[in-house]
Amino acid sequence: MMTGNCDRLPVREFNERLTTAKPGQIIVYATGFLAADTAEAFHNKTPTAADLSKVAEAALLASVRARRF
Numbered sequence: 001m002m003t004g005n006c007d008r009l010p011v012r013e014f015n016e017r018l019t020t021a022k023p024g025q026i027i028v029y030a031t032g033f034l035a036a037d038t039a040e041a042f043h044n045k046t047p048t049a050a051d052l053s054k055v056a057e058a059a060l061l062a063s064v065r066a067r068r069f
Contacts, residue, residue, distance in 0.1 A: 007030065007031045007032060008029060008030035008031070008032075008034065008052065008055050009029050009030070009055065010051070010055070011051070011054040011055050011058050014027070014029045014055055014058050014059070015058060017029075018058075018062055029055060029058075029059050030055060030056075030059070034052065034055065034056050034059070035056060037052060038052040038053050038056050
């Protein structure tokens with residue numbers, strides 16, 4: 001799904017892929033600059049800003065969880 005300058009997965013699909021991923025498998029959840037595009041979307045009051053934020057938050061939480069192992 002393209003949002004602004006960032007092509008990204010919907011958060012539901014990201015979470016589905018994450019739960020079915022094998023150890024070491026790579027998931028491309030966004031291409032572009034997710035953090036910058038999220039900030040710009042909120043600044044411009046873009047309707048998809050919340051969706052971008054959800055994907056960014058889910059990716060961050062997955063990263064934190066992965067570091068615990």
